Amino acid sequence: MIKLIASDLDGTLLQNGAQELDPVIFDQIRALAENGIRFVAASGRQYPNLRRLFAPVQDDISYIAENGSLCIHEGKTLSRGLIPRELGNRIVDAIHHCSGCECIISGEEVCYSDSRNEAFRDHMVNVVKNDMRFVDSISEIQEPFLKIAVCSFGGTKDCLAYFQELFSQEIKVVTSGNIWVDFIAPGASKGNALQTLLDHLHIAPEDCAAFGDQYNDVEMLQLAGTSYAMSNAAPGISFYSTYVTDSVPEVLDDIISSVGL
Known part of the structure; x- marks a missing residue:
């Protein structure tokens, strides 16, 4: 049973160079939350940038920023990676x-x-x-x-x-x-940050789904029990995923339907 969903932004939720999210994602995040499924924005972007992108639900999701160098849940930094x-x-x-x-x-x-x-x-x-x-x-x-x-x-x-x-x-x-x-940063990755968050929330990796399109997403895709590479992902990324998809919102709709929301 999926209890947490982590998604990359650029090239995944944000397609074709888009810099604003489709508002449908906010309704989907709310619907997932109503059934106890946590959403995580997992990106190479900075934390303040991510909060602006997810403004309507910014306090209802968790964040993996800077490609895993920051993991933030409910305003608390759970992990931090540093480059010497x-x-x-x-x-x-x-x-x-x-x-x-x-x-x-x-x-x-x-x-x-x-x-x-x-x-x-x-x-x-x-x-x-x-x-x-x-x-x-x-x-x-x-x-x-x-x-x-x-x-x-x-x-x-x-x-x-x-x-x-x-x-x-x-x-x-x-x-x-x-x-x-x-x-x-040495020791940092989206996968390691996601593991930290899962441990904090007492969620098993097999109850996690993840979406990505680049090599900075590999560890996250490998960790999640169910993972999706985008159809336009970098060459070889699909090797690390369970499925390939054209659209994150379409998969989220399927997940929402499957839990009866």
């Missing part, structure tokens, strides 16, 4: 030397960038709608690094291989959308 500052500085330096790449560093409430690229700045503030702080130098950042992300508007294929060659022995480097490559 020395490693983070080396990653940022490599990003600065990679043509066409822009960098963001996630703190707990705000993302930082030293980018001078006005198109990128506009994308982060007005399209992605992150809480951003632009700095002259990364050395100005006082709080710990939760996640480092690379944006490449030209696609991730070349830069992913470059960064994996440099850093894959020290940190997980994965795609997190068509234009994003993420460096995930």
Whole structure:
């Protein structure tokens, strides 16, 4: 019996570059909650961004943010992953030397960038709608690094291989959308964060369903008893899932119907 549903956002609940959720999802979350099924937003996005996206139900769901570096339930942080500052500085330096790449560093409430690229700045503030702080130098950042992300508007294929060659022995480097490559804090993943939440709620993994489309979703898909890869997912993601779907809301409708709501 499904007691918890975790879903990725970009490329999963948010299709074709959408930056706003279909309002039907809010009604579905309420219907699931009425039957004791918890919904979890599991994303590479920052926590404040996720709360805005889910504003009508923001206090009724749980959050896995920053690709698992933050797990938050009922306003309480259950787990937090950190990138060692020395490693983070080396990653940022490599990003600065990679043509066409822009960098963001996630703190707990705000993302930082030293980018001078006005198109990128506009994308982060007005399209992605992150809480951003632009700095002259990364050395100005006082709080710990939760996640480092690379944006490449030209696609991730070349830069992913470059960064994996440099850093894959020290940190997980994965795609997190068509234009994003993420460096995930050692020991952090959506799967580990989901396990923390399941333990907190005393829910078994087999009573969990999960949705995803990228390699930052793999551990979560593997953990859940029932998992769905999107039909337009990155190559190979369906190998880690139970099913393939075109639409999260359609599957949620089936789950709601199956529990008699």
